[in-house]
Amino acid sequence: xxxxxxxxxxxxxxxxxxxxxxxxxxxxxxxxxxxxxxxxxxxxxxxxxxxxxxxxxxxxxxxxxxxxxxxxxxxxxxxxxxxxxxxxxxxxxxxxxxxxxxxxxxxxxxxxxxxxxxxxxxxxxxxxxxxxxxxxxxxxxxxxxxxxxxxxxxxxxxxxxxxxxxxxxxxxxxxxxxxxxxxxxxxxxxxxxxxxxxxxxxxxxxxxxxxxxxxxxxxxxxxxxxxxxxxxxxxxxxxxxxxxxxxxxxxxxxxxxxxxxxxxxxxxxxxxxxxxxxxxxxxxxxxxxxxxxxxxxxxxxxxxxxxxxxxxxxxxxxxxxxxxxxxxxxxxxxxxxxxxxxxxxxxxx
Ligand code: NAP
Numbered sequence: 001x002x003x004x005x006x007x008x009x010x011x012x013x014x015x016x017x018x019x020x021x022x023x024x025x026x027x028x029x030x031x032x033x034x035x036x037x038x039x040x041x042x043x044x045x046x047x048x049x050x051x052x053x054x055x056x057x058x059x060x061x062x063x064x065x066x067x068x069x070x071x072x073x074x075x076x077x078x079x080x081x082x083x084x085x086x087x088x089x090x091x092x093x094x095x096x097x098x099x100x101x102x103x104x105x106x107x108x109x110x111x112x113x114x115x116x117x118x119x120x121x122x123x124x125x126x127x128x129x130x131x132x133x134x135x136x137x138x139x140x141x142x143x144x145x146x147x148x149x150x151x152x153x154x155x156x157x158x159x160x161x162x163x164x165x166x167x168x169x170x171x172x173x174x175x176x177x178x179x180x181x182x183x184x185x186x187x188x189x190x191x192x193x194x195x196x197x198x199x200x201x202x203x204x205x206x207x208x209x210x211x212x213x214x215x216x217x218x219x220x221x222x223x224x225x226x227x228x229x230x231x232x233x234x235x236x237x238x239x240x241x242x243x244x245x246x247x248x249x250x251x252x253x254x255x256x257x258x259x260x261x262x263x264x265x266x267x268x269x270x271x272x273x274x275x276x277x278x279x280x281x282x283x284x285x286x287x288x289x290x291x292x293x294x295x296x297x298x299x300x301x302x303x304x305x306x307x308x309x310x311x312x313x314x315x316x317x318x319x320x321x322x323x324x325x326x327x328x329x330x331x332x333x334x335x336x337x338x339x340x341x342x343x344x345x346x347x348x349x
Pocket of ligand 1: 061062063064065066067085086087088118119120121123126127145146147148170171172173174175272273275276279
């Protein structure tokens with residue numbers, strides 16, 4: 001950029017120094033406070049104006065553990081953040097540069113572009129039922145981040161006015177697993193209902209761009225598909241973490257790598273509320289089946305061990321050869337397939 005200085009009229013933050021006829025006019029000025037933006041620094045001005053004009057006003061509803069965690073990153077990406085929650089989180093909001101509204105009517109009167117729902121799974125329906133949609137702009141984008149997907153999608157379709165856009169998402173990480181970076185972590189989304197106008201498409205893309213720029217692995221899939229996969233992976237992970245927590249795993253002086261992984265699993269799942277875990281079970285129709293499969297798998301392993309133990313006792317009681325090698329494999333329980341039916345049983349039917 002070419003800057004023209006007029007020695008006769010120096011800008012207010014430039015101070016004139018003693019003139020000398022041998023010195024070039026440009027050297028007559030010395031800049032003080034070089035870290036402050038200069039009035040002629042148009043690039044900085046334009047950049048901040050562009051950032052302001054492309055920033056979204058995002059209202060986070062449910063400003064608990066996860067809502068606050070997400071908000072920090074949304075603010076870092078230049079978005080204007082408003083928050084509302086059942087409890088008073090105003091101190092936490094102002095600490096990260098968000099504005100807290102105790103009353104949802106006041107929040108909606110700010111006319112946010114996006115309402116991001118981060119309430120507990122169990123409370124979502126009551127939150128939506130009492131939400132003052134009529135105070136929002138005629139088309140507002142609703143986004144949810146619940147860990148189950150079919151349930152909020154159906155609630156959105158039921159309660160939201162038809163003109164509203166709907167983006168269902170699941171950032172598959174939390175304050176613990178994503179505390180250092182979101183790079184490579186999965187972000188699932190389903191554009192359930194986005195209007196055709198360019199501005200509505202762009203608004204949705206701006207939300208997705210935050211996660212893209214953070215390096216998330218963006219996975220577009222339907223809410224149904226998400227719930228099938230999540231029951232077999234996320235729900236099972238949380239269940240094992242809670243079982244091990246109840247079992248009471250503790251660090252020992254001879255921890256193996258595998259045991260360290262179990263300790264990490266317990267630490268990761270213990271930081272999530274029981275309400276969240278219960279929501280994963282109650283509002284994912286595939287979760288019960290997975291819990292039953294886990295139960296059957298555990299029984300099957302026990303049967304396998306007790307079967308072999310039984311052979312040892314029989315040998316001690318009645319004598320004879322004890323073969324714990326391949327020939328004793330009939331004590332091995334069958335592997336379970338998707339619906340919990342043993343593989344052999346299914347293939348013979
Ligand atoms: P959570 O226990 O699932 O939800 C806590 C939030 O729900 C708080 O904002 C709380 O409000 C609100 N809430 C609870 N009961 C309520 C009620 N009766 N009425 C109104 N609001 C109520 O814990 P979370 O970890 O913060 O999760 C929030 C959402 O993010 C959940 O839907 C969860 O599935 C999803 N999510 C969580 C994670 C994670 O790792 N934690 C990851 C991905 C997605 P107050 O705090 O104001 O009381």
